[in-house]
Amino acid sequence: MREALILQLEKLSYYQHLSLVGGLERPIFAYRIVDIRGARFHVLSRIQDAGLDFTGRTNFIAHHLVIAPEELRRFPIPPIILRDWSGWVKLWTKEPQLLESEDWIELTTLTCKTNVPAQTWQRITGDAVNCYGLLEVRTGASFRVDDEGDEIVLALFAESLEVLEVRDTRRDYRAAAWNYTFTTSMQEQDNPADFRWRCIHSDNPAASRFATPDCKELSAVRATKWTDEETAFARSGRQAPRFVTEPQDARIAEGGSARFTAKAEGVPKPSYQWFSVDRANTGQVLPGETNSELVVSNPALGISRYVVNATNTSGHAQSQVATLSVDPKLRLAPTRLNTGSPEPANVGTSYVKSGEDIERQRKRLQAEMAQKRFQNRPRQNKILLTISAIVLIAVAGVLAWKKIASAKSPETLPAQLIAEKSSDKDSPLPQLSSVTPPALSTNLPISNSNRSDSPQLPNAAEFPLPDGWAKLDIGNVSNAHTDYITNASTQPRFDLSVAATGFLTNGDVVLFVCKTNTGKEFKATLLKIDSDSASRRSGIMLRESDKAGAPFLFIGASPEKVVSCRRNNKGELAPEEAAEIGRGRTIFLKFDRKKDNQFVPAYSQDDEHWTPFEAYEFSTNTQVLVGFAISSGNLSNRVEVSFLDISSKNDSAMKK
Secondary structure (H helix, E strand, O other): OHHHHHHHHHHHOOOOOHHHHOOOOOOEEEEEEEEEOOEEEEEEEEEEEEEEOOOOOEEEEEEEEEEOHHHHHHOOOHHHHHHHOOOOOOOOOOOOOOOOOOOHHHHHHHHHOOOOOOHHHHHHHOOHHHHHHHHHOOOOEEEEOOOOOHHHHHHHHHHHHHOHHHHOOOOOHHHHHHHOOEEOOOOOOOOHHHOOEEEEOOOOOOHHHHOOOOOEEHHHOOOOOOOHHHHHHHHHOOEEEEEEEOOOOEEEEOOOEEEEEOEEEEEOOOEEEEEEEOOOOOEEEOOOOOOOEEEEEOOOOEEEEEEEEEEEOOEEEEOOOEEEEEEOOOOOOEEEOOOOOOOOOOEEEOOOOOHHHHHHHHHHHHHHHHHHHHHHHHHHHHHHHHHHHHHHHHHHHHHHHHHHHHHOOHHHOOHHHHHHHHHHOOOOOOOOOOOOOOOOOOOOOOOOOOOOOOOOOOOOOOOOOOOOOEEEEEOOOEEEEEEEEEEOOEEEEEEEEEEOOOOOOOOOOEEEEEEEOOEEEEEEEEOOOOOOOOOOEEEEEEEOOOOOOOOEEEEEEOOOEEEEEEEOOOOOEEEEEEEEOOOOOOEEEEEEEEEOOEEEEEEEOOOOOEEEOOOEEOOOOOOOEEEEEEEOOOOOOOEEEEEEEEEEEEHHHHHO
16 A cells, blocks of 8 residues: 555656746645545645756656545645645755654644635635635636735635635535645646646646636636625634523423523524533533523423523633523312202312412422522622721721821820820721622533522633643732633643743742643643743743742743743742744643652753753652643733643653
């Protein structure tokens, strides 16, 4: 199979030198699907002129990237790889060979790129909606691109493929995009059947051969139909969901049905999931309830609560909690009517409740009273907090007045005020009480509503941290936020943000997201150092405890340099700096445990060649905390950081 694939790649490695016929030399970017003995391979090719060799013959370089079908979701769509991947070889002096050590990390980070709104289509054609026109043309269409460079052509292709997210019926544009093959310039030896979109240049002798009767300029492509959702997606890009219709409370009789309706707006259109909320304020998924409307049939007596989540690729939102109250039916007890006749009395009915009905009604009234007390509790708490605030303000005013009065000479104060000032010294201050609302818990990944009976659910924009991980605010930090994002199209990623002054200049003021270290190595990838604040620090930290002033070891980066810092049990800081790094570079960081509690921090820019810093040994024999520490350098700016490839090697793994 491997030999057959190499043979096929050699057939695709052809470059037509147009300078020999008066044309311009330009690189060729092509994407094909190749079938080798029943197995499909996705081949991305970059072919370019390489000048003349020592004999005066023309040379070229052909670099192919082959991806198996099961790997497609790891990578960005084909036009982005061809345009933005820095791993394409542009100079080669060796024999043809297979490249085994490509920079896959940089390739996978390109999945974060977005191509909507369709700004290139807007600039070239005057309306971003025309990006759908490329999806509407027939298979095998040809386009003239004499006036468009390769960057523009690939940008137009990328934007048209990304809007498949709202036009493709499966709403899986990353998979659908790999069905659209293309080339930025047809050559004479190309097989037209290999490409769905074929670009041609007039200075290429192949232009007349491959120009179809309906061939037109790529910039002249126009869309013929589109929906409101498609228009918003192309012109404005993705928009997170927001509720425009909230589910409302309902009250029904026993045996009836209740209907809850919600509506959320967003681009793409959001999907729905309903949850029931129990007494512990824990949300439980209602299987199959994925529409904007929820029908509850024959619910149990009493009070139940429901909430709905709206989700799209830009985020999710939670509705307010709706309450359903179910009242028992009125039942009529049978009784005999005394007619005064010796004949058996006719059985009639009267409006007399049975003992069971009376007991059921009593329990319902108790439940309603408990619900009212629960709803009034936040109001009572607010009143108590308001009273406490007023008392605090009054006390602060008295203390301020005393401070001013004490600064004046006793001779300048009236005798009455001097007497009052003296008597105040022994008078106790009023005792203030704090009111803490009852703690509520939930398992729902959705945000709190503003209603008093809403469950206390996590913020709608948050993705919970993995088991064993914790978020620690060390020192006075603000706007701290943590997400752990996992999905089928990207690698697991920690997204962290905070405003904090740092630990190099102002003690411990950092966001620390950590777990207990049980292994011999901790390794992480810090994505794209890019910030205007030279005092920003982002990296990984080992720490004896979560207390301020605890000994720690840090390895990370500022926007311009790799930095390391350690603090011993005496509180002495020892910072180090390495050579400058380029902005936007991915940095690999790790701690290696050499013996017992001795660790060596190191960094790399290619995940192969590592530069270590000085080793550090913790004094404690207990396990230390390990994780990510970030700071923005001051409290007025907020820094956002992403980490990939969280991994640790445990003792058993190191022995193998």
